[in-house]
Amino acid sequence: MGRSPCCEKAHTNKGAWTKEEDQRLVAYIKAHGEGCWRSLPKAAGLLRCGKSCRLRWINYLRPDLKRGNFTEEEDELIIKLHELLGNKWSLIAGRLPGRTDNEIKNYWNTHIKRKLLARGMDPHTHRPLNAVAAAAMPQQLRAVHERHFAAAAQAAGGHHLQPQQQDHLAALSSCSAEPACSHSSDDEPAGSATPPPPSRRHLSIDLNLSISLAPYQQPGDDPAAVKQEAASTASHTHNATTSTSAVCLCLNRLGFQRPGEGCRCGAAAASSSVPMQQQQQQQQASTQRMFRFTAPLEGGGL
DNA sequence: AATACCATCAACCGCGCGCTA
DNA sequence: ATAGCGCGCGGTTGATGGTAT
Numbered sequence: 001m002g003r004s005p006c007c008e009k010a011h012t013n014k015g016a017w018t019k020e021e022d023q024r025l026v027a028y029i030k031a032h033g034e035g036c037w038r039s040l041p042k043a044a045g046l047l048r049c050g051k052s053c054r055l056r057w058i059n060y061l062r063p064d065l066k067r068g069n070f071t072e073e074e075d076e077l078i079i080k081l082h083e084l085l086g087n088k089w090s091l092i093a094g095r096l097p098g099r100t101d102n103e104i105k106n107y108w109n110t111h112i113k114r115k116l117l118a119r120g121m122d123p124h125t126h127r128p129l130n131a132v133a134a135a136a137m138p139q140q141l142r143a144v145h146e147r148h149f150a151a152a153a154q155a156a157g158g159h160h161l162q163p164q165q166q167d168h169l170a171a172l173s174s175c176s177a178e179p180a181c182s183h184s185s186d187d188e189p190a191g192s193a194t195p196p197p198p199s200r201r202h203l204s205i206d207l208n209l210s211i212s213l214a215p216y217q218q219p220g221d222d223p224a225a226v227k228q229e230a231a232s233t234a235s236h237t238h239n240a241t242t243s244t245s246a247v248c249l250c251l252n253r254l255g256f257q258r259p260g261e262g263c264r265c266g267a268a269a270a271s272s273s274v275p276m277q278q279q280q281q282q283q284q285a286s287t288q289r290m291f292r293f294t295a296p297l298e299g300g301g302l
Numbered sequence: 303a304a305t306a307c308c309a310t311c312a313a314c315c316g317c318g319c320g321c322t323a
Numbered sequence: 324a325t326a327g328c329g330c331g332c333g334g335t336t337g338a339t340g341g342t343a344t
Binding site: 014015016017049051052055056059060102103106107109110111 | 309310311312313314315
């Protein structure tokens with residue numbers, strides 16, 4: 001199907017925003033709230049495209065934005081989340097209060113990429129740049145590595161994984177295919193022959209992730225409904241693998257717009273019978289809640 | 303002082319997804 | 324079932340400021 005332009009481009013301003021435009025946008029959103037970006041420019045008296053207004057608000061004008069440099073903790077968190085999620089900047093941003101996807105994306109491209117390269121890491125794969133050596137990792141060494149990781153997960157408590165889930169989790173960790181753990185900090189050159197205890201290596205940053213079997217089922221859930229939902233969830237993640245196992249990432253403010261989106265969170269999806277106003281209130285509250293994010297594991301299932 | 307080069311980041315663009323008529 | 328719309332996302336671009344020569 002054809003696609004209509006997002007707005008009338010002939011009569012819109014482009015480029016940097018003026019102070020007056022900012023003030024108009026802020027005043028309008030304060031009065032009427034976010035949303036309806038397409039009609040907002042006209043209503044607010046702005047000669048801007050709706051998308052441009054949205055971007056300006058989200059990336060620059062929102063009152064809850066944290067300005068200033070990224071901390072070392074934020075750096076490490078971004079690296080870890082990128083390792084898990086890839087270039088899903090909005091999801092990563094959901095884990096960093098006050099930071100926007102655009103900001104993180106820019107920061108990644110200008111700072112963190114270089115930082116990882118300096119560590120001898122590939123910023124895309126989070127593996128050592130010497131991938132040939134990594135591929136030749138002896139099976140025994142790999143097994144030892146994975147055992148370390150599983151033990152650490154157990155020691156961390158709360159996550160009782162099936163052996164194959166442990167394998168999957170280990171596979172998610174770049175360490176699983178590395179001759180030596182390369183999650184080195186600046187004072188630890190990559191390629192050290194003896195991997196330090198995984199409990200420190202892998203769990204030094206609490207990502208608040210939980211592992212569970214998909215679909216996430218609450219007591220009292222109708223099994224048929226759960227089954228149906230599992231199918232729907234799989235179809236919008238990675239084209240429905242045959243696997244039923246999933247990594248369920250319980251992320252605070254992961255980026256979902258509605259309760260229940262992406263997964264059956266304990267916070268519960270808003271019922272369609274709930275009045276619109278109540279749903280909106282729930283939606284607002286939900287941004288401060290925990291959500292679960294499901295994605296099928298690589299390479300099949302249990 | 304002038305110029306070139308580089309780094310940063312705000313903003314734009316195109317596309318995909320979900321919703322609805 | 325399908326077309327159209329609105330929104331959000333990720334990649335890219337371009338303006339600007341800083342630094343090196």
